[in-house]
Amino acid sequence: MQALLDTIATLDLPTDAGRVFHGRGGQHPGCERWALDAFPPVWVLTAFRPATDDELAAIDAALAARWAELAPGQALNWVHQCRHEGRTETRLMAGAVPEPHVVTENGSLFRVHLLKGQNHGLFLDMAEGRRWVRAYCAAHPGLKVLNLFAYTCAFSVVALQAGARQVVNLDMSQGALAIGQQNHALNGLADGAAFLAHDLFKSWGKITRAGPYGLVIVDPPSFQKGSFVATKDYARLMRRLPDLLTRGGHAVLCLNAPELETGFLQEQMQVQAPDLHFEQRLTNPPAFADSAPERALKVLVYRAPG
Structure with a gap:
């Protein structure tokens, strides 16, 4: 999980929606089950095997520390989704998700939904x-x-x-x-x-x-x-x-x-x-x-x- 934590420690403040860590790509040995996406102002952590409480606590601490540097005084918003054995469980871990939630990509606007279903509205x-x-x-x-x-x-x-x-x-x-x-x-x-x-x-x-x-x-x-x-x-x-x-x-x-x-x-x-x-x-x-x-x-x- 260290590669994920290292990536979080150097995150930039996102503007557009996009992936920031792609463990499934096989380029970070030991992190194949993790993905981290930005749907500003919310982070979405996806795990393809169940995560332990200690792992989630470590990720929460890393996100909180980096967010305090990137956006002092602003609340951290993040969601955890676990996809395993055909089931999907989604939890709000900190902060809130806007409703409606609109993100940008190359100047275009798209509505997304992070707390229901496996897909979020924008691939x-x-x-x-x-x-x-x-x-x-x-x-x-x-x-x-x-x-x-x-x-x-x-x-x-x-x-x-x-x-x-x-x-x-x-x-x-x-x-x-x-x-x-x-x-x-x-x-x-x-x-x-x-x-x-x-x-x-x-x-x-x-x-x-x-x-x-x-x-x-x-x-x-x-x-x-x-x-x-x-x-x-x-x-x-x-x-x-x-x-x-x-x-x-x-x-x-x-x-x-x-x-x-x-x-x-x-x-x-x-x-x-x-x-x-x-x-x-x-x-x-x-x-x-x-x-x-x-x-x-x-x-x-x-x-x-x-």
């Missing part, structure tokens, strides 16, 4: 994916974008901010899309976004009729029974991409499954959509550096012919 490891989408939409103003498995629609926010004409957001969760609508409102985006609470595999007709799209973003769960299982459902989706994309349009394919390597997506694409050209795998944020990159988030960019 921090996808920051470079959002950066790429922002740059792509800025370079191709007036794009129509399809955002599949949209969750809380962060991709949609940055696409519209960068000049996209329209974004179609699709997700099975009405609750996630409702937060997505709040995110658009927070950023002053009153027009250009559609929010469809549909099962993708029952909605191809509607999605195809609304196309074609200059950019298709695919960011599914790797395994969510009743929604998407990567090993069987990604192929079904890939074969639809040529009909969804404009000539020269791009697809961003995301996969966050440690057991599946980049080759899984590339081989499936070669079979299902061989005319689409692989351009690059996006680099993950430096804070998510991994000693085994194939275990980490994979974000691949493909281009349609023309």
Whole structure:
């Protein structure tokens, strides 16, 4: 745990949301179960095995000491979440969590929720994916974008901010899309976004009729029974991409499954959509550096012919 404590002792005052310690990346031996994130003004410590009272007390003391240096007189706010054997337990350890809680990333505003559920409303490891989408939409103003498995629609926010004409957001969760609508409102985006609470595999007709799209973003769960299982459902989706994309349009394919390597997506694409050209795998944020990159988030960019 010493590497985590050493990192806390040298923390900077955060402005944007982001990861500050990534034990799961395997670069800090003995700390593989720990992650520390900043969702200003709250810190979130995640443990992937139960922590002892002594460990939590040591982390609390380290955070308190550093926070007194960074923000004298201000209350320390931190949350502990334990994820173990399919269960998630979240506790407020000190201070308070704002309600509503809004964080920033590269000038965009996003609502997050730290005390309920495993996911917080903004996937921090996808920051470079959002950066790429922002740059792509800025370079191709007036794009129509399809955002599949949209969750809380962060991709949609940055696409519209960068000049996209329209974004179609699709997700099975009405609750996630409702937060997505709040995110658009927070950023002053009153027009250009559609929010469809549909099962993708029952909605191809509607999605195809609304196309074609200059950019298709695919960011599914790797395994969510009743929604998407990567090993069987990604192929079904890939074969639809040529009909969804404009000539020269791009697809961003995301996969966050440690057991599946980049080759899984590339081989499936070669079979299902061989005319689409692989351009690059996006680099993950430096804070998510991994000693085994194939275990980490994979974000691949493909281009349609023309």
